[in-house]
Amino acid sequence: MRVAAQLSVSLRARGPHNRDEDRSLTSKTLPDISLSAPWVTHREMDAVAEVLSSGHLVQGSRVEALEHRFAALTDTRYAVATSSGTCALHLALLAHDVGPGDEVITSSFSFVATANSILHTGAKPVFVDINKETFNLDPDHVAAAVGPRTKVIMPVHLYGQPCDMDPLMDTATRHGLAVVEDCAQAVGATYRQRPVGSFGTGVFSLYATKNITSVEGGMITTNDARIADRVRILRNQGMAAPYKYVAVGYNFRMTDVHAAIGLAQVDRLREVTSIRQRNAAYLSAAITSVKTPQISPGCEHVWHQFTVRIPGARDQAKLALAQAGVGSGIFYPTPLPDVPHIRDIVPPSDLPTVREIAGEVLSLPVHPLLGDTELERVAAAVNRL
Ligand SMILES: *Cc1c(COP(=O)(O)O)cnc(C)c1O
Numbered sequence: 001m002r003v004a005a006q007l008s009v010s011l012r013a014r015g016p017h018n019r020d021e022d023r024s025l026t027s028k029t030l031p032d033i034s035l036s037a038p039w040v041t042h043r044e045m046d047a048v049a050e051v052l053s054s055g056h057l058v059q060g061s062r063v064e065a066l067e068h069r070f071a072a073l074t075d076t077r078y079a080v081a082t083s084s085g086t087c088a089l090h091l092a093l094l095a096h097d098v099g100p101g102d103e104v105i106t107s108s109f110s111f112v113a114t115a116n117s118i119l120h121t122g123a124k125p126v127f128v129d130i131n132k133e134t135f136n137l138d139p140d141h142v143a144a145a146v147g148p149r150t151k152v153i154m155p156v157h158l159y160g161q162p163c164d165m166d167p168l169m170d171t172a173t174r175h176g177l178a179v180v181e182d183c184a185q186a187v188g189a190t191y192r193q194r195p196v197g198s199f200g201t202g203v204f205s206l207y208a209t210k211n212i213t214s215v216e217g218g219m220i221t222t223n224d225a226r227i228a229d230r231v232r233i234l235r236n237q238g239m240a241a242p243y244k245y246v247a248v249g250y251n252f253r254m255t256d257v258h259a260a261i262g263l264a265q266v267d268r269l270r271e272v273t274s275i276r277q278r279n280a281a282y283l284s285a286a287i288t289s290v291k292t293p294q295i296s297p298g299c300e301h302v303w304h305q306f307t308v309r310i311p312g313a314r315d316q317a318k319l320a321l322a323q324a325g326v327g328s329g330i331f332y333p334t335p336l337p338d339v340p341h342i343r344d345i346v347p348p349s350d351l352p353t354v355r356e357i358a359g360e361v362l363s364l365p366v367h368p369l370l371g372d373t374e375l376e377r378v379a380a381a382v383n384r385l
Contacts, residue, residue: 033378035327036209037369039272040261047260054256059236062259067219069266070204073188074197076221078228081254081262082235085184085205088218089117089154091252092201095220095230096178098123098151105145106154106182107137108335108354114156114182115336119345123151127337129351133294135159135307135361138353139167146171152178157186157196159331159363160211160276160304161296165191165199172200185304187211188273192298197221206262211276211304212269214262217254275368276303279375283364286379305331306366310385314362317385321364324381329363 051062063081070079082088098104100122106114108127118125128141135158142153153172155163163181172179179200183189187204188211189196197204198221206217220231233240238249265272280303284292290308295301310317314330321328335354336342365378 030325030377032325033327033365033370033374034367035329035363035365036367038208038213039268039367039369041264043264043267044261047264048257051256051260056256058255059253060256062256062263063254066214066254066259066262066266069263070219070221073266073269074195074202074221076198076202077223078221078225080220080228080231080235081259082218082220082231082252083254083258084216084252085203085207085210085218086113086117087235087250087252088203088205088220088231089113089180089182090120091231091234091250092180092203092220092227093117093121093123093152093154094234095227096152096180096201101149102151103147103149104152104154104180105142105150106336107156107158108337108351109135109137109332109357110156110158110182110336111184111332112336112339112342113184114154115339115342118154119342124149125336125342125346126150127335127346127349127351129353130357132353132357134161134164134296135357136161136163139164139171142168143171146175146177150175150177152180153200154180154182156182156184157189159293159307160186160189160302161293162186162189162191162196162299162301164296165194169199184210186302188269188300189302190300198223201227206258206265211272211302212262212265214254214258214265217258217262218252272368273302276366277301279303279366279368279370280306282375283366283379286376287382289383289385303366305329305363307331307361307363308382309357309360310362311360313385314360317362320385321381324377324384326378326381327365330361331363332361333358 067079098121102123103126104118105126109130131138181202183197184205186196202221204219206214235252238245238247240246
């Protein structure tokens with residue numbers, strides 16, 4: 001019941017019902033505005049209790065149901081649940097036969113898990129520079145980075161905005177490469193009406209801070225029955241049938257407890273996304289002191305982060321916002337190729353844009369539990385910088 005206790009604390013502290021109470025607090029000390037907050041309700045708690053009393057705790061009907069929901073929402077034939085987004089990335093690469101001697105082209109600007117999943121397979125990540133406006137990898141740089149050892153292109157839909165998929169898919173098709181999309185931050189986003197995770201093999205994270213969560217969890221989506229089979233086998237000890245082992249597998253299974261939470265969250269995905277979009281639209285209109293993020297043509301942005309650039313004064317800005325009670329985040333302070341354990345393996349390359357941008361980005365609160373007064377406070381604090 002530790003989980004339930006924790007969930008009820010966060011529900012009381014920042015549940016949607018608190019929105020209207022915000023105004024009454026203005027005369028007192030205002031509470032800090034957090035950068036992110038999990039939105040959990042009694043639906044999640046009841047779903048967990050139901051699984052625990054059912055006696056079937058791991059990889060049962062809840063996991064299967066969550067897989068079906070993900071296949072439907074990404075418009076793909078198969079979805080396979082895992083215990084995290086990181087192991088989902090790892091399995092997706094293994095299913096595409098990525099291993100030592102291979103290269104995977106990916107963005108230089110992402111969470112470290114993107115690079116680690118490539119390193120876990122023994123392959124070499126090849127980092128390409130990003131576009132200043134979208135923060136996503138630049139398709140021209142991807143095309144230029146293709147070499148004889150390239151096996152996979154791994155675009156990252158950063159902050160909830162899809163990458164420019166048409167030129168990326170062209171490059172992949174031209175060279176016979178697989179595409180593994182890191183959709184960890186972009187559940188529900190679309191590019192030219194098509195859901196992310198349906199272009200190549202899609203990988204999602206259901207970690208606590210993502211747009212929807214199972215607390216910890218991941219999902220792989222694909223239209224390829226062979227890839228779906230392989231990841232299913234690899235996530236469960238390499239077992240193709242009871243006690244028939246066909247590969248060195250892993251224990252990357254999702255539990256039914258986590259899946260039950262994920263199912264309650266998927267039910268709210270549309271609502272969560274539209275509140276984030278509304279919050280982002282408000283901030284874009286109200287913030288006048290810095291340039292606000294752009295939505296690329298043909299993209300539906302799901303606003304995992306609302307990220308501005310503050311050249312030369314980012315760290316001071318973060319401090320000033322904190323003093324005004326506004327939380328903010330830096331995603332990410334270090335380009336992936338400059339992370340020490342990665343720099344030791346992959347020789348550094350010339351990536352001027354990401355090295356500039358990593359010192360400027362600052363993400364502001366945009367999560368669905370923000371009330372109107374809180375959004376106003378965020379915008380006012382940014383405008384005072
Ligand atoms: C969160 C995240 C991951 C890893 O997901 P986990 O579920 O935390 O393992 C991978 N890539 C990106 C871009 C992420 O934001």
